[in-house]
Amino acid sequence: MTEYETIIGLEIHTHLKTKSKMFCACSTEFGQPPNSNICPVCTGQPGALPVLNKEAVSLAIRCGLALNCTINKKSVFARKNYFYPDLPKAYQISQFDLPITQAGFVQLPLPDGTEKRVGITRAHLEEDAGKLVHQGAEGIEGATASHVDFNRSSVPLLEIVSEPDLRSAEEARAYLDKIKSILQYAEVSEANMEEGKLRCDANVSIRPVGQKEFGVKVEIKNMNSFRAVERAIKIEVERQKQVLAAGQKVVQETRSYDEAAGRTVSMRGKEESHDYRYFPEPDLLPLLIDDAWVAQVKQDLPELAEQRVKRYQEAYGISAYDARVLTLDKAVADFFDAAARLYGGDKKTIVNWLTTDVLGYLKNENLELGQTKLTPPQLVEMLGLIDNQTISGKIAKDLLVKILQTGASAQKLVEQGGLRQITDEGELQKIIQEILAAHPKQLEQYRSGKTALKGYFVGETMRRTKGQASPPLVNQLLDRLLA
Numbered sequence: 001m002t003e004y005e006t007i008i009g010l011e012i013h014t015h016l017k018t019k020s021k022m023f024c025a026c027s028t029e030f031g032q033p034p035n036s037n038i039c040p041v042c043t044g045q046p047g048a049l050p051v052l053n054k055e056a057v058s059l060a061i062r063c064g065l066a067l068n069c070t071i072n073k074k075s076v077f078a079r080k081n082y083f084y085p086d087l088p089k090a091y092q093i094s095q096f097d098l099p100i101t102q103a104g105f106v107q108l109p110l111p112d113g114t115e116k117r118v119g120i121t122r123a124h125l126e127e128d129a130g131k132l133v134h135q136g137a138e139g140i141e142g143a144t145a146s147h148v149d150f151n152r153s154s155v156p157l158l159e160i161v162s163e164p165d166l167r168s169a170e171e172a173r174a175y176l177d178k179i180k181s182i183l184q185y186a187e188v189s190e191a192n193m194e195e196g197k198l199r200c201d202a203n204v205s206i207r208p209v210g211q212k213e214f215g216v217k218v219e220i221k222n223m224n225s226f227r228a229v230e231r232a233i234k235i236e237v238e239r240q241k242q243v244l245a246a247g248q249k250v251v252q253e254t255r256s257y258d259e260a261a262g263r264t265v266s267m268r269g270k271e272e273s274h275d276y277r278y279f280p281e282p283d284l285l286p287l288l289i290d291d292a293w294v295a296q297v298k299q300d301l302p303e304l305a306e307q308r309v310k311r312y313q314e315a316y317g318i319s320a321y322d323a324r325v326l327t328l329d330k331a332v333a334d335f336f337d338a339a340a341r342l343y344g345g346d347k348k349t350i351v352n353w354l355t356t357d358v359l360g361y362l363k364n365e366n367l368e369l370g371q372t373k374l375t376p377p378q379l380v381e382m383l384g385l386i387d388n389q390t391i392s393g394k395i396a397k398d399l400l401v402k403i404l405q406t407g408a409s410a411q412k413l414v415e416q417g418g419l420r421q422i423t424d425e426g427e428l429q430k431i432i433q434e435i436l437a438a439h440p441k442q443l444e445q446y447r448s449g450k451t452a453l454k455g456y457f458v459g460e461t462m463r464r465t466k467g468q469a470s471p472p473l474v475n476q477l478l479d480r481l482l483a
């Protein structure tokens with residue numbers, strides 16, 4: 001069997017966080033009634049002229065800097081010609097020969113602790129298209145009617161094109177996580193896939209290990225989550241292997257990912273760039289950016305993830321690994337900063353609760369932090385209850401889940417649930433004596449030398465007290481009573 005190497009490049013489209021559209025004053029607000037944010041420019045009426053949104057350019061420069069790209073002093077808008085019902089002009093204003101930024105890179109942290117550099121070919125400005133809304137069916141097949149909503153038409157987009165540097169579906173996922181994180185820290189985009197503010201297409205090919213030339217690449221579209229991107233790539237790689245194993249050739253084409261069926265389906269033959277008949281947009285002058293503009297954007301750049309990793313290491317003495325886990329999602333890092341300001345104890349305690357318990361919960365429930373009810377003051381309140389020995393760490397773990405789900409205060413939950421830690425020596429001693437009396441066999445074995453059985457009695461005590469016994473006190477009392 002031939003062994004193959006996977007080659008992946010990703011094209012990410014992200015909405016830029018501007019108030020108005022790319023070439024007109026219409027609002028970009030998501031979730032408005034259909035066709036309420038439109039005008040002659042973004043619906044492509046004859047004679048309407050585009051006016052470039054300066055803020056979109058500033059955000060593109062900012063993103064370019066965060067992606068370590070060169071910012072081109074001169075870039076040109078071009079018409080990309082194709083017909084589609086949601087594209088009233090029958091062309092999209094994009095950039096082709098001269099993009100606003102190019103030749104950057106990002107550093108991906110890999111699970112083995114090393115880093116991988118992934119090249120960014122270019123990040124260029126373009127406008128989004130409108131949206132088709134099919135009635136009576138999920139997709140276009142079987143729809144009884146199709147409507148067009150132009151609210152999204154001409155919303156500013158940045159298309160970030162990577163070099164074909166990714167070698168597995170997992171690396172592609174890590175790259176997506178990293179790009180999302182960079183976009184959020186640079187505050188250029190909300191970058192959420194649910195609202196279509198981040199979309200991703202993947203170019204996937206395989207080649208025999210050791211071969212220099214790339215194999216024939218297939219573009220995959222319609223992946224609606226990061227998880228879907230990872231799965232679709234795995235499925236496509238397997239399909240290409242089977243095609244080659246059957247002695248056939250991989251065809252260059254665009255395929256759609258069908259999540260329910262777990263396969264990719266041919267959509268159309270891959271178009272080449274010359275099929276779009278690109279030419280410079282005659283209604284817009286070349287975009288000129290001077291050093292002063294770039295310097296201003298650089299000065300306004302918010303604290304980026306890598307800077308925050310360094311700050312956490314220096315200020316709180318946490319490991320680089322923990323700092324990276326903490327900063328991957330900006331919402332989690334912001335939460336940590338807010339909690340650290342409120343908490344008087346060792347900040348590493350917050351790190352531990354966030355990186356293990358909170359992130360573990362989010363992963364299991366497939367949620368974002370913002371979708372839970374937990375706030376920094378609530379977490380700090382709970383940590384205070386552990387510190388003053390009102391509750392045990394074990395009880396706190398259960399409490400945390402309740403707070404994440406309901407937003408109730410830890411103090412209230414403790415009072416309502418009678419969860420206060422048992423620190424009364426007399427009360428606990430009585431319970432342990434009862435347990436020892438109820439297990440004469442184990443007690444005899446312990447006394448005849450099987451001292452590991454102490455753990456058994458600790459477990460019984462914790463079970464009996466529903467986790468409320470103070471563990472140090474249980475140990476201390478057992479040592480005394482078993483002696």
Ligand SMILES: [Zn+2]
Nearest residue numbers: 024026039042
């Ligand atoms: Zn408009």
